[in-house]
Amino acid sequence: MTRHTVQVATLGFPRIGPKRELKTALEAYWAGKTDAEALLSAAAQLRSLTWARQRDLGADVVPSNDFSLYDHVLDLTAMVGAVPPAYGWRGDRVDLATYFAMARGSRGDGQACAHGHAHASGEGTPAMEMTKWFDTNYHYLAPEFTADQVFRLGSTKALDEYLEARALGIETRPVLLGPVSYLLLGKTRGEPFDVLSLLPRLLPIYAEVLRSLARAGATWVQMDEPCLVTDLSDEAKAAYDHAYRVLTDVTPPIKLMLTTYFGGLGDNLEAVLRLPVHGLHIDLIRAPEQLAQVASAARVDQVLSLGVIDGRNVWKADLNAVLDKVEPLVAAGRRVVIAPSSSLLHAPIDLERETGLDPEIKDWLAFAVQKVAELATLARALNEGRGAVKAALDASTASVASRRTSPRINDPKVQARAADADPALALRNSCFEIRRQVQRGRLNLPAYPTTTIGSFPQTAGIRKARADHGRGVIDDAAYARLLRDETARAIKWQEALGLDVLVHGEFERNDMVQYFGEHLSGFVFTKAAWVQSYGSRCVRPPILYGDVARPRPMTVEWWRYAQGLTDRPVKGMLTGPVTILNWSFVRDDQPRSTTCRQIAFAIRDEVVDLETAGAAVIQIDEAALREGLPLRRADWDDYLEWAVESFRITASGVRDETQIHTHMCYSEFNDIIQAIGAMDADVISIETSRSRMELLDAFSDYRYPAEIGPGVYDIHSPRVPTVEAMTALLKAAARKLPQDRLWVNPDCGLKTRAWPETEAALANMVTAARLMRAGETAAA
Ligand SMILES: CN1c2c(nc(N)[nH]c2=O)NC[C@@H]1CNc1ccc(C(=O)N[C@@H](CCC(=O)N[C@@H](CCC(=O)N[C@@H](CCC(=O)O)C(=O)O)C(=O)O)C(=O)O)cc1
Ligand SMILES: N[C@@H](CCS)C(=O)O
Numbered sequence: 109m110t111r112h113t114v115q116v117a118t119l120g121f122p123r124i125g126p127k128r129e130l131k132t133a134l135e136a137y138w139a140g141k142t143d144a145e146a147l148l149s150a151a152a153q154l155r156s157l158t159w160a161r162q163r164d165l166g167a168d169v170v171p172s173n174d175f176s177l178y179d180h181v182l183d184l185t186a187m188v189g190a191v192p193p194a195y196g197w198r199g200d201r202v203d204l205a206t207y208f209a210m211a212r213g214s215r216g217d218g219q220a221c222a223h224g225h226a227h228a229s230g231e232g233t234p235a236m237e238m239t240k241w242f243d244t245n246y247h248y249l250a251p252e253f254t255a256d257q258v259f260r261l262g263s264t265k266a267l268d269e270y271l272e273a274r275a276l277g278i279e280t281r282p283v284l285l286g287p288v289s290y291l292l293l294g295k296t297r298g299e300p301f302d303v304l305s306l307l308p309r310l311l312p313i314y315a316e317v318l319r320s321l322a323r324a325g326a327t328w329v330q331m332d333e334p335c336l337v338t339d340l341s342d343e344a345k346a347a348y349d350h351a352y353r354v355l356t357d358v359t360p361p362i363k364l365m366l367t368t369y370f371g372g373l374g375d376n377l378e379a380v381l382r383l384p385v386h387g388l389h390i391d392l393i394r395a396p397e398q399l400a401q402v403a404s405a406a407r408v409d410q411v412l413s414l415g416v417i418d419g420r421n422v423w424k425a426d427l428n429a430v431l432d433k434v435e436p437l438v439a440a441g442r443r444v445v446i447a448p449s450s451s452l453l454h455a456p457i458d459l460e461r462e463t464g465l466d467p468e469i470k471d472w473l474a475f476a477v478q479k480v481a482e483l484a485t486l487a488r489a490l491n492e493g494r495g496a497v498k499a500a501l502d503a504s505t506a507s508v509a510s511r512r513t514s515p516r517i518n519d520p521k522v523q524a525r526a527a528d529a530d531p532a533l534a535l536r537n538s539c540f541e542i543r544r545q546v547q548r549g550r551l552n553l554p555a556y557p558t559t560t561i562g563s564f565p566q567t568a569g570i571r572k573a574r575a576d577h578g579r580g581v582i583d584d585a586a587y588a589r590l591l592r593d594e595t596a597r598a599i600k601w602q603e604a605l606g607l608d609v610l611v612h613g614e615f616e617r618n619d620m621v622q623y624f625g626e627h628l629s630g631f632v633f634t635k636a637a638w639v640q641s642y643g644s645r646c647v648r649p650p651i652l653y654g655d656v657a658r659p660r661p662m663t664v665e666w667w668r669y670a671q672g673l674t675d676r677p678v679k680g681m682l683t684g685p686v687t688i689l690n691w692s693f694v695r696d697d698q699p700r701s702t703t704c705r706q707i708a709f710a711i712r713d714e715v716v717d718l719e720t721a722g723a724a725v726i727q728i729d730e731a732a733l734r735e736g737l738p739l740r741r742a743d744w745d746d747y748l749e750w751a752v753e754s755f756r757i758t759a760s761g762v763r764d765e766t767q768i769h770t771h772m773c774y775s776e777f778n779d780i781i782q783a784i785g786a787m788d789a790d791v792i793s794i795e796t797s798r799s800r801m802e803l804l805d806a807f808s809d810y811r812y813p814a815e816i817g818p819g820v821y822d823i824h825s826p827r828v829p830t831v832e833a834m835t836a837l838l839k840a841a842a843r844k845l846p847q848d849r850l851w852v853n854p855d856c857g858l859k860t861r862a863w864p865e866t867e868a869a870l871a872n873m874v875t876a877a878r879l880m881r882a883g884e885t886a887a888a
């Protein structure tokens with residue numbers, strides 16, 4: 109029997125750069141400090157280093173076109189020329205100005221916008237809608253299609269980058285988001301229609317790109333079809349069939365590696381196995397059970413790409429355990445490629461940059477670079493025998509054993525508390541209506557009360573002071589003084605503006621999750637482990653390695669200071685357990701539900717301490733609750749049950765008179781509205797402005813019992829919303845929901861905004877609320 113050599117492939121590498129070079133280059137370009145040439149040359153430099161690095165680490169199959177200046181879905185939109193008409197694209201190659209206008213919106217000051225038009229209205233063109241990439245914390249720009257959508261080649265980026273790598277002596281496998289996933293990820297504009305009806309018009313563009321790559325010398329293309337791990341209709345399965353019959357038939361021919369990740373193929377397997385593709389990548393981290401079935405059912409001539417290293421987490425793999433699974437396939441003569449489970453986009457880049465980590469914990473970790481090295485070790489073991497890499501395999505076994513048995517991961521007190529089965533811990537004392545009466549008496553707020561979501565601009569000055577504090581350039585007292593000054597200014601300014609429920613501004617926080625990771629035990633945090641969230645924005649997810657507890661209050665002093673400056677209520681501001689879980693790298697040695705419950709108890713202690721300090725209103729953000737929803741409906745109930753229970757454990761330690769708010773952004777609520785109701789918060793603030801309040805239909809149909817703050821403006825844009833725009837949205841909300849339950853607030857926190865636009869926008873928002881109140885009086 110022929111034994112084929114096992115190759116190492118990567119499916120995509122982080123693009124932001126080890127020192128966030130892309131962020132720096134983009135932000136300098138957007139600020140007008142550098143020109144397009146500087147941006148493009150920084151991008152090319154990054155690509156070249158990334159390709160060389162993967163090759164040097166031992167990757168045989170290196171991807172190209174995984175790089176993006178902003179987002180790979182937007183790149184596809186450019187490739188197929190699906191630029192929405194509002195951006196004034198004339199059907200040639202999509203230029204940088206149009207590309208960034210789609211990503212970030214164009215100017216709304218009556219000046220020429222990014223693509224040269226003057227907008228007399230002063231409104232500019234908003235960015236395309238940003239939404240979550242499956243269950244990750246990465247955001248993509250959702251394509252927008254009309255029923256008469258025309259596609260035309262708008263970008264040769266895939267070919268250009270393939271040729272660029274080739275010129276550097278690196279043969280690559282270009283990556284494209286596949287046509288069916290691309291359509292399924294899109295939204296329709298105008299009369300609703302089936303996006304898949306556009307497939308016949310879309311495929312010729314893909315075919316043209318594949319032909320150009322084949323002519324240039326590419327032998328394989330990686331076709332990402334992550335929607336294959338979701339529930340698919342028969343029509344979608346038929347679309348896959350049609351698409352891949354067409355695309356495997358182009359001339360000159362090119363081989364397709366159909367790439368699936370973030371879950372198992374499940375009931376789509378049969379349909380996938382019928383596709384005439386040359387290779388199939390499966391995720392064996394999320395769905396290890398699919399290996400046997402896929403291996404026995406796939407055609408023998410098909411290359412199996414096995415996602416054996418976790419692309420979504422930071423733990424070292426158990427290399428011997430991986431070999432136990434893969435060796436029999438190789439011995440049986442299967443053509444095997446080994447790879448990370450998904451693109452490494454979701455992992456930090458290089459562990460070696462973490463000089464401050466505890467050595468014991470550092471030994472448990474692998475970032476993108478280390479993961480490619482792990483794959484190289486595995487490939488050698490598969491090709492030459494385990495003996496060839498004995499030292500590396502022994503080290504892997506020792507690291508895995510050290511993490512499993514370390515006393516540092518265990519805190520018996522935490523485990524006992526989280527195991528407490530008393531359901532009363534997840535119940536408020538009284539039902540919402542009773543709480544509402546008590547809270548109204550205590551807070552005495554006007555109709556349409558105004559508030560904000562928590563954060564105010566994180567200016568360069570604050571970030572620099574934090575960095576200086578971290579480096580020891582300024583001492584604790586100087587740093588605290590600066591934060592107190594910022595907080596005091598924010599309180600005075602909110603009072604002057606006339607906001608009803610104030611916030612302290614979150615100036616002390618680097619990030620709404622990382623901050624808590626830094627204060628809870630069971631977490632470590634990193635210096636440079638940045639992961640792209642959207643565009644140039646990154647996060648450093650904390651690493652949750654052990655049982656979680658709260659050694660001391662984390663936010664109470666900031667709240668106390670802020671409340672001491674005003675008679676108006678200041679919200680206590682916390683991140684909820686589900687969001688901390690979903691936006692951290694978490695342990696994989698126990699169910700996520702167990703970890704979440706531990707976090708819930710830790711945050712509950714903080715809620716209780718805030719109440720004891722006098723907070724009348726406490727907000728517990730659950731921005732990531734929706735995004736953590738499993739990709740398969742069959743798994744939803746289980747997740748929602750423990751996620752909602754965790755939130756309730758956090759929120760239920762307080763008296764009736766304490767008003768609990770929660771906040772969610774980027775959410776499609778329709779499917780989970782019952783669960784959102786079951787969270788039993790007194791007030792929920794949600795993102796709604798971009799959908800023009802359509803998202804409220806779910807709340808209105810369900811007769812959501814509590815109070816709601818539908819965001820009246822999109823904080824992702826620097827555009828200052830007009831009073832009229834916001835009153836129009838509030839009126840739309842008031843048509844859907846009882847007026848006496850409506851709050852007035854932006855869509856999300858204001859940390860990414862600058863002060864001038866924040867002040868102008870909130871002044872308009874307060875005016876809009878006042879007009880609504882006056883209208884209500886007039887009507888009465
Ligand atoms: C609400 N959102 C969040 C998500 N996930 C999170 N974990 N947090 C979120 O808030 N997911 C969904 C959305 C995504 N939205 C955003 C919005 C904004 C950002 C963002 O602004 N990120 C910042 C980095 C934030 C941070 O950690 N800042 C640190 C470090 C600052 C820094 O870069 N320091 C420099 C030195 C600076 C100097 O010397 O002047 C350095 O370390 O090199 C801090 O404030 O201390 C970003 O810039 O990308 C992310 C997601
Ligand atoms: N309180 C946080 C929530 C963001 S989702 C903020 O205002 O930034």
Ligand SMILES: [Zn+2]
Pocket residue numbers: 561731771772773855856857
């Ligand atoms: Zn938010």
